[in-house]
Amino acid sequence: MCAAVAKPLLYTYFRSSCTWRVRIALALKGIAYDPAPVNLVKDGGQQLSPEFQAVNPMKQVPALKIDGVTLSQSLAIIEYLEETRPNPRILPQDPKKRAQVRMISEHIASGIQPLQNLSVLQQMGDKKVDWAQRSISSGFEALERILQETAGRYCVGDEVTMADLCLVPQVYNADRYQVDLTPYPTIRRINKALLELEAFQTSHPSRQPDTPADLKA
Amino acid sequence: MCAAVAKPLLYTYFRSSCTWRVRIALALKGIAYDPAPVNLVKDGGQQLSPEFQAVNPMKQVPALKIDGVTLSQSLAIIEYLEETRPNPRILPQDPKKRAQVRMISEHIASGIQPLQNLSVLQQMGDKKVDWAQRSISSGFEALERILQETAGRYCVGDEVTMADLCLVPQVYNADRYQVDLTPYPTIRRINKALLELEAFQTSHPSRQPDTPADLKA
Numbered sequence: 001m002c003a004a005v006a007k008p009l010l011y012t013y014f015r016s017s018c019t020w021r022v023r024i025a026l027a028l029k030g031i032a033y034d035p036a037p038v039n040l041v042k043d044g045g046q047q048l049s050p051e052f053q054a055v056n057p058m059k060q061v062p063a064l065k066i067d068g069v070t071l072s073q074s075l076a077i078i079e080y081l082e083e084t085r086p087n088p089r090i091l092p093q094d095p096k097k098r099a100q101v102r103m104i105s106e107h108i109a110s111g112i113q114p115l116q117n118l119s120v121l122q123q124m125g126d127k128k129v130d131w132a133q134r135s136i137s138s139g140f141e142a143l144e145r146i147l148q149e150t151a152g153r154y155c156v157g158d159e160v161t162m163a164d165l166c167l168v169p170q171v172y173n174a175d176r177y178q179v180d181l182t183p184y185p186t187i188r189r190i191n192k193a194l195l196e197l198e199a200f201q202t203s204h205p206s207r208q209p210d211t212p213a214d215l216k217a
Numbered sequence: 218m219c220a221a222v223a224k225p226l227l228y229t230y231f232r233s234s235c236t237w238r239v240r241i242a243l244a245l246k247g248i249a250y251d252p253a254p255v256n257l258v259k260d261g262g263q264q265l266s267p268e269f270q271a272v273n274p275m276k277q278v279p280a281l282k283i284d285g286v287t288l289s290q291s292l293a294i295i296e297y298l299e300e301t302r303p304n305p306r307i308l309p310q311d312p313k314k315r316a317q318v319r320m321i322s323e324h325i326a327s328g329i330q331p332l333q334n335l336s337v338l339q340q341m342g343d344k345k346v347d348w349a350q351r352s353i354s355s356g357f358e359a360l361e362r363i364l365q366e367t368a369g370r371y372c373v374g375d376e377v378t379m380a381d382l383c384l385v386p387q388v389y390n391a392d393r394y395q396v397d398l399t400p401y402p403t404i405r406r407i408n409k410a411l412l413e414l415e416a417f418q419t420s421h422p423s424r425q426p427d428t429p430a431d432l433k434a
Contacts, residue, residue, distance in 0.1 A: 057358075057359040057362035057363055058324060058328065058359045058363075059359065060328075067313070069313050069316070071316050071320060072320055072324075073319065073320045073323035073324055073327070073328075074323075075319065075323055075327075076316055076319035076320040076322075076323050077316070079315070079316070079319055080312060080313075080315070080316040080319075083312045083315065084312050095297060095300045095301050096284070096286050096297075098296070098297070098300065099286070099288050099293055099294070099296070099297040102290070102292065102293035102296055102297075103288060103289055103290045103293040105293075106290035106291075106292055106293050106326070106327075107275060107289075107290055109323070109327050110290070110292075110323075110326050110327040110330070110331055111275065111277075111290075111331065113327070114327055114328065114331040114332060115331060115332075115337065120332065141274075142274040142275045142276065145274035146274055146275075
């Protein structure tokens with residue numbers, strides 16, 4: 001007579017780099033979920049509909065319905081998953097290393113991604129690609145220097161952490177905007193190592209239920 | 218014969234809203250520190266100097282030297298302070314409430330502040346004020362709706378949290394760009410309540426060692 005416990009519901013868009021971060025976390029932790037695709041370009045952007053704004057007033061994906069609440073903002077969601085489903089962990093145990101992971105994550109989430117976000121680029125007209133390239137390159141220049149201090153096999157040491165969940169989607173965006181990655185050997189090396197892991201592959205934009213047929217892997 | 222333990226060193230700029238967040242955290246937790254002012258406009262921006270880039274390759278304040286490491290990115294610094302100096306706490310104990318605090322913090326730190334950051338505005342020319350106003354208003358519209366669900370006396374319930382450390386500096390920036398705050402009664406109410414607290418007053422941009430004389434309170 002028990003009601004089945006509902007699976008978490010992820011509001012997602014195949015190409016959203018912020019949502020991809022959360023998809024990787026869910027995959028790493030083995031959390032089954034139902035996807036609810038929100039097309040950010042169709043119909044002028046389905047995230048702007050009154051129905052979706054009732055889900056997330058921030059008019060963005062990702063949003064995650066889980067444990068009776070609806071959460072938004074990718075890093076906040078990932079921290080919640082880490083606190084409530086700690087295995088396998090994606091934050092190190094040592095507070096200084098945790099700080100490094102959060103620092104790299106925030107550098108990408110606040111320092112790079114917002115400047116090349118769809119809603120900003122839409123206002124840039126002709127300068128769109130140039131603006132995206134400069135924002136990403138400038139951020140990657142700093143990131144490369146930081147990773148040279150913190151990295152092992154991955155961004156911080158040899159364990160996959162939240163920083164890695166931010167790195168791979170940001171490199172994907174850099175590729176979209178044809179950013180020259182030659183000056184960033186550490187970023188390239190880590191990105192390559194991460195893309196060999198199953199959680200990064202199944203969550204990839206080319207393998208989502210809402211991926212258009214011509215972009216499917 | 219013991220060497221004195223060095224106080225934490227905060228690289229700061231009186232008007233930097235991201236640094237103000239950290240100054241409030243330090244004040245709330247009663248952590249004494251030495252300020253190292255970095256003038257973001259003088260000399261073309263002192264954060265761009267090779268000397269400062271050796272401290273923080275991200276070329277931004279805040280940066281905090283503490284416990285033998287140098288940390289940057291405001292929320293990562295605040296989370297580190299919370300983990301290593303937990304009293305008084307600025308994250309709630311309940312994971313869902315912690316998620317709400319982080320969600321609001323990230324909405325401001327990734328969704329609003331980066332779009333009205335100095336380095337972005339410098340590229341906007343004539344459109345500078347209009348761009349800043351639109352970015353902040355759009356973010357505040359969502360924030361007002363979220364706070365109507367989460368707020369008590371402060372952003373999340375009745376305890377001061379990391380979300381409040383983000384709110385007050387962002388409202389200060391809104392004032393600078395003459396954003397009309399009439400549509401956001403919850404934001405205005407919480408901001409007013411927070412500004413009555415000593416930690417928000419002593420950390421205020423008008424009361425810093427590098428505040429220019431004509432802007433001193």
